Amino acid sequence: MIENFRNIEYLEFGNERQKLAFSEIKKYEILEKLENYNPILTGTIPIGIDLPESDLDIICECQNHSEFKTYLSENFSNKKDFKVYSTNQNGIESTVAEFKTDNFLFEIFGQNIPTEKQNAYRHMIIENRILNEKGADFKKKIKKLKSDGLKTEPAFAELLGLKGNPYTELLKLEIKTVLFLGKPT
Template identity: 35%
Template sequence: MDRSHYLEALEKTGVLPKLAAFNPHVVGTPPLGLDIPTSDIDVVCFAPDADAFACAIWNAFSTQANFRMWQKIKLDRPVVASFAAAGWTIELFGQASPISEQYGWRHFIVEQRLLALGGDIFRAAVMARRNNGMKTEPAFAAVLGLDGDPYQALLSLEGCLDMELTALLKDQGFS
């Protein structure tokens, strides 16, 4: 099957309206314009009741190809499900934390800001790393010369003003 645009895939599957009660937000590489052929579509949701979220996912998507659902063993026990549709793997993530506090959303916002400030050359540098097999956060961290855990390093930038991010980009040769 040909891979449709990610928004078309979401529309065909009805993911956003079917999960509207859980405030779904699309994050990750497709909306950033950094997707590669192996990228999936990530949807984060606010799911204070894990059982209700799991039930909604089961009722809406359990008949989709390659459907899987599991619950992580973490403090708030997020529910994750994935399935294949329209040439994509769609991954649904429901956590008891509000969207604005979830790591997936927080990484997405930082990456979005950096791409807006860094321009085409910065985007190309991140894409080059992605095309060489790097995951998104490690690619950003590598291009920006950030040390340590790339996920934590990106989170450390979320409180920065645009002028501070611009200075970081300039220090790495992106102006």
């Protein structure tokens, strides 16, 4: 079980795709370049339920979206298929940069919310706990549903029998995660 997702060293000892992600993040100094924005790698690769086309999602905390967009452009616009844009996600201003490296599509996502309180991180922590509790067979079922076209949170909701919005319903399981990890998120 991984408890500290803030340090990506765990990837170096993970599955082949995690090792490749570690190598690529280090090669391009992605986290070093983002360190002032409290970056955390989130998504499916850290918890081992990724598909071959899964991207590397890095969440950041940014107070000023205009400055963040400029910073992202200055540091990553030389990468293949770079684009940066602002969007509104669940009523929250968000800045997103996308680019490709040798083996991955990166998505850098910034909100004016501490990274450990952003939904992407919260979902990953909850999903990781569930995967650890339910075991390898459950993990295979999640990956199968994902390969059949479901997004991650809807796949979890389906297997757990959650009704309603899967993103919201998963967050309702967070209190169990706090109890499981023994510390607040």
